Amino acid sequence: xxxxxxxxxxxxRLAEFAAARNWQPYHTPKNLAAALSVEASELVEIFQWxxxxxxxxxxxxxxxxxxxxxxxxxxxxxxxxxxxxxGIDALAALDAKIDRNERRFPAP
Amino acid sequence: xxxxxxxxxxxxRLAEFAAARNWQPYHTPKNLAAALSVEASELVEIFQWxxxxxxxxxxxxxxxxxxxxxxxxxxxxxxxxxxxxxGIDALAALDAKIDRNERRFPAP
Amino acid sequence: xxxxxxxxxxxxRLAEFAAARNWQPYHTPKNLAAALSVEASELVEIFQWxxxxxxxxxxxxxxxxxxxxxxxxxxxxxxxxxxxxxGIDALAALDAKIDRNERRFPAP
Amino acid sequence: xxxxxxxxxxxxRLAEFAAARNWQPYHTPKNLAAALSVEASELVEIFQWxxxxxxxxxxxxxxxxxxxxxxxxxxxxxxxxxxxxxGIDALAALDAKIDRNERRFPAP
Numbered sequence: 390x391x392x393x394x395x396x397x398x399x400x401x402r403l404a405e406f407a408a409a410r411n412w413q414p415y416h417t418p419k420n421l422a423a424a425l426s427v428e429a430s431e432l433v434e435i436f437q438w439x440x441x442x443x444x445x446x447x448x449x450x451x452x453x454x455x456x457x458x459x460x461x462x463x464x465x466x467x468x469x470x471x472x473x474x475x476g477i478d479a480l481a482a483l484d485a486k487i488d489r490n491e492r493r494f495p496a497p
Numbered sequence: 498x499x500x501x502x503x504x505x506x507x508x509x510r511l512a513e514f515a516a517a518r519n520w521q522p523y524h525t526p527k528n529l530a531a532a533l534s535v536e537a538s539e540l541v542e543i544f545q546w547x548x549x550x551x552x553x554x555x556x557x558x559x560x561x562x563x564x565x566x567x568x569x570x571x572x573x574x575x576x577x578x579x580x581x582x583x584g585i586d587a588l589a590a591l592d593a594k595i596d597r598n599e600r601r602f603p604a605p
Numbered sequence: 606x607x608x609x610x611x612x613x614x615x616x617x618r619l620a621e622f623a624a625a626r627n628w629q630p631y632h633t634p635k636n637l638a639a640a641l642s643v644e645a646s647e648l649v650e651i652f653q654w655x656x657x658x659x660x661x662x663x664x665x666x667x668x669x670x671x672x673x674x675x676x677x678x679x680x681x682x683x684x685x686x687x688x689x690x691x692g693i694d695a696l697a698a699l700d701a702k703i704d705r706n707e708r709r710f711p712a713p
Numbered sequence: 714x715x716x717x718x719x720x721x722x723x724x725x726r727l728a729e730f731a732a733a734r735n736w737q738p739y740h741t742p743k744n745l746a747a748a749l750s751v752e753a754s755e756l757v758e759i760f761q762w763x764x765x766x767x768x769x770x771x772x773x774x775x776x777x778x779x780x781x782x783x784x785x786x787x788x789x790x791x792x793x794x795x796x797x798x799x800g801i802d803a804l805a806a807l808d809a810k811i812d813r814n815e816r817r818f819p820a821p
Contacts, residue, residue, distance in 0.1 A: 396504060399591050406595060409604040415762045418565075419544040419552035423639055423761045425572070426541045429534035430642075430754030432579075436527040437747045438739045440657065444527035448583050457526075458585050461576065462594035464533070465587050468572055471540075475556050477566050479573050480502050486570035487510050496517040523654045531653045531747060534754075538646030545639045546631045549764065612720060615807050622811060625820040634781075635760040635768035641788070642753035648795075649750045652743040660743035664799050673742075674801050678810035680749070680792055681803050684785065687756075691772050693782050695789050699723050702786035703730060712733040 396480055400469040407470065418475055425467035432460040504588055508577040515578065526583055533575035540568040612696055616685040623686065634691055641683035648676040720804055724793040731794065742799055749791035756784040 407413055435457055436444045448454040472479045515521055543565055544552045556562045580587045623629055651673055652660045664670045688695045731737055759781055760768045772778040796803045 394588050394592055396588070399588060399595070402595050406598065406604075410602060417549045417552050418555060419547055419549055420761055422537075422540045422544050423757055426534065426537035426642060426646075427754045427758045427761060429530075429537040429572075430751045432530045433534045433747055434751045436530050437744055437751060439527055441525040441527055444525050445582075447526060448585075457583060458590045459594065461580060461585050461587055462590040464537075464572075464576055465591045466594065468569065468576070469591075472569060474553075475565060477556075477569050479569055480504070480507060482566045482570040483507050483573045483577075484502055486567065486574065487507070487514060490514065494518060496514075528653055531649055534750060535646045535650045535653060538643045538750075541639055542643045545636055545643060610804050610808055612804070615804060615811070618811050622814065622820075626818060633765040633768050634771060635763055635765055638753075638756045638760050642750065642757045645746075645750035645753040645788075648746045652746050655743055657741040657743055660741050661798075663742060664801075673799060674806045675810065677792065677796060677801050677803055678806040680753075680788075681807045682810065684788055684792070685807075688785060690769075691781060693772075693785050695785055696718050696720070696723060698782045698786040699789045699793075700718055702783065702790065703723070703726050706730065710734060712730075 396469065399465075400473050403466055403470050404473050416470060416474055418471060421467055421471040421474065425464060425471060428460060428463040428467055432457070432464065435460065504577065507573075508581050511574055511578050512581050524578060524582055526579060529575055529579040529582065533572060533579060536568060536571040536575055540565070540572065543568065612685065615681075616689050619682060619686050620689050632686060632690055634687060637683055637687040637690065641680060641687060644676060644679040644683055648673070648680065651676065720793065723789075724797050727790060727794050728797050740794060740798055742795060745791055745795040745798065749788060749795060752784060752787040752791055756781070756788065759784065 407416055435447065435453065439447070447457055468479065471477075515524055543555065543561065547555070555565055576587065579585075623632055651663065651669065655663070663673055684695065687693075731740055759771065759777065763771070771781055792803065795801075
């Protein structure tokens with residue numbers, strides 16, 4: 390693989406993947422936001438009946454760890470595809486948000 | 498700002514932010530997954546009554562663009578905090594997932 | 606109020622409410638399902654940082670009780686509006702589902 | 714079946730079903746709200762790539778109709794179980810909400 394393992398490179402791979410399959414007509418911002426929320430819920434589903442303590446130990450079981458990691462990838466995939474179609478820089482957005490939160494919630 | 502604008506740096510800033518406010522007890526994987534899905538739904542809410550065409554134009558309105566960008570930041574913030582507490586490398590997870598999807602859905 | 610307080614009566618009131626405001630074009634099944642999930646997430650948001658024990662006591666606080674009750678109403682409102690546009694009998698669907706679950710998960 | 718097909722009867726059947734399987738410890742309000750949102754997302758998933766027009770025709774396909782009906786039942790099941798553990802009367806909550814909405818959004 391020649392693409393570097395960074396957000397911009399992964400976002401480009403995802404865009405090329407979708408383009409090669411002619412999936413762009415499906416990738417409206419509305420649909421991508423819905424798909425993102427569906428994947429986030431699949432992550433919630435793994436934890437829904439666990440106690441807080443059990444939830445802290447999910448990575449100790451190899452199958453559950455793989456499932457959680459897979460859902461994390463799905464959430465990130467749809468988030469980056471949404472950013473791609475909207476022209477949003479996800480890292481800059483988060484950086485600016487942390488700056489705002491530091492002013493909003495001063496550390497004690 | 499001295500941190501580099503990459504995923505690892507932002508993840509570290511988020512971890513320090515939570516630690517400085519003693520929020521770690523709240524940041525169980527179960528709670529972070531729930532918070533992630535709540536933020537993803539706030540993104541869906543922006544699009545819920547829009548037509549596909551209207552949804553493609555959300556960035557043309559400055560207020561809506563700011564709101565979408567802010568929700569994208571929130572989703573990414575909880576995703577990275579979840580990865581932090583679980584020890585998941587989000588970029589490697591996505592890279593591996595794209596590899597699998599390339600085998601699963603061969604391009605025509 | 607002359608409508609009886611049952612599901613059919615409430616579903617009819619919701620349909621008349623939407624029709625009187627010309628909201629039907631927005632009420633596609635796709636949009637109503639999204640709105641339902643957004644309301645369900647607003648319910649999750651109330652509980653997201655609570656311990657299991659704290660979550661069991663939410664009705665003890667009058668403000669939180671009112672907020673939870675309001676979100677329950679919103680979820681039910683969108684569920685019934687979705688059933689209305691799709692021609693689904695929600696109570697019959699649930700009754701059939703419980704029957705299936707009784708066969709699928711026999712009581713010990 | 715001797716229970717009447719109304720919300721109170723179905724809510725009672727669900728409570729008895731959970732009690733017979735000793736599932737009450739899992740049925741905290743927090744967990745039930747999460748499960749409700751997960752089921753709502755499974756409904757969204759059916760519609761996520763459909764156009765508004767396609768979404769209006771989902772009941773024309775028998776398999777999709779069965780899947781939608783099943784997810785509607787799941788959403789209602791968790792909503793009523795949440796109401797059961799919190800002591801909320803879902804129909805009264807919705808009735809009061811429609812009253813408020815009629816004042817908030819006067820018909821033209």
